[in-house]
Amino acid sequence: MSWWSDDDDEDDEYDLYDESTIRSRPNPKGNRPRTKTRPEHADAEIARVLGVDRGRYTVLLDEDTADERQVTAARASELRRKPIVTGDRVAVVGDTTGEEGTLARIVRIEPRSTLLRRSADDTDDVERVIVANADQMLIVVAAANPEPRTRLVDRYLVAAYDAGIEPMLCVTKIDLADPAPFLENFAGLDLPVFTSREDHIPVEEIKAALVGHDTVVVGHSGVGKSTLVNAIVPGAKRATGHVNVVTGRGRHTSSSTVSLRVENAEGHGWVIDTPGVRSFGLGHVDTASILKAFTDLAAIAEDCPRGCTHLPDAPDCAIIEAVEEGRLGETGRARLDSLQRLLATFAR
Ligand SMILES: Nc1nc2c(ncn2[C@@H]2O[C@H](COP(=O)(O)OP(=O)(O)OP(=O)(O)O)[C@@H](O)[C@H]2O)c(=O)[nH]1
């Protein structure tokens, strides 16, 4: 089962294993809620969640110090069903030595700077969280085999914009097709673009963009994402698969989300590699969160009539007027086209 398909349900089966079986003594003072009288876990240490696997969390403690270590942890029952995801910063207590067979306990989720979410499909308002605290998204798409799909990239872009995450694009397999026609679709966006082929991956260029950031890497199965990640993070050992020449689909060879450290002479950053995405519903996205990614256009939209859709038939739309008057320069038209394409497809 894909980790994307239903994280919450997975937790159900494993609730058995969390620390709820270890009860604290009953509160002698009576009926105030137990959480209020509990110590505030002042001794808790803050850790980075590297990965989640069947109710167990791999967390990193004392990051960037001599004591840095990976620890296995379970969620405390007081967290109830709050999802904890890769990239979360959490407070852990208990045995945090990380020694074989030990299990620490996650008692708190720290406030998140960003949260990448999806819904089961576009009509679903229930959100699932995917990755926390990423500030960049690297969208990997193949120039061919499988054929690039503008709409899928649009979906990633909207998810990133909605979360306040900066998107970047890497087109792989440029030995198989010229990526230029596909890239024209995104000419109006401030989207850094890398192009890559297996025998000539721009490793240093990509690393330079990743160092100092937490980057979630997304892409459809078979696009060469693992090949790319393995090149950027030597030793990552992301499983690579083979594309079925008939269907163009890859086998789902990388099935879990992992955090990998990416390094160069300047420093390091984190790459969060997600398994091939099959569904990426955007039922929770609204017009405002798409528009806010187009900073310049958003400023102009303040002069739009109330409730303006900014779509081609919108009366007195200030953005459309600005573009028609040439006030947004040569790229203005392309940016408006991109905005309208995303709004028409995803906004509600
Ligand atoms: N021609 C060509 N093939 C490539 C390139 N990059 C990767 N491939 C091949 O594409 C296939 C899929 O690559 P992976 O790296 O496994 O793709 P993935 O996106 O990680 O796929 P999953 O593991 O299924 O998520 C492999 O056979 C690679 O050798 C490229 O630049 N050009």
Ligand SMILES: [Zn+2]
């Ligand atoms: Zn408008």
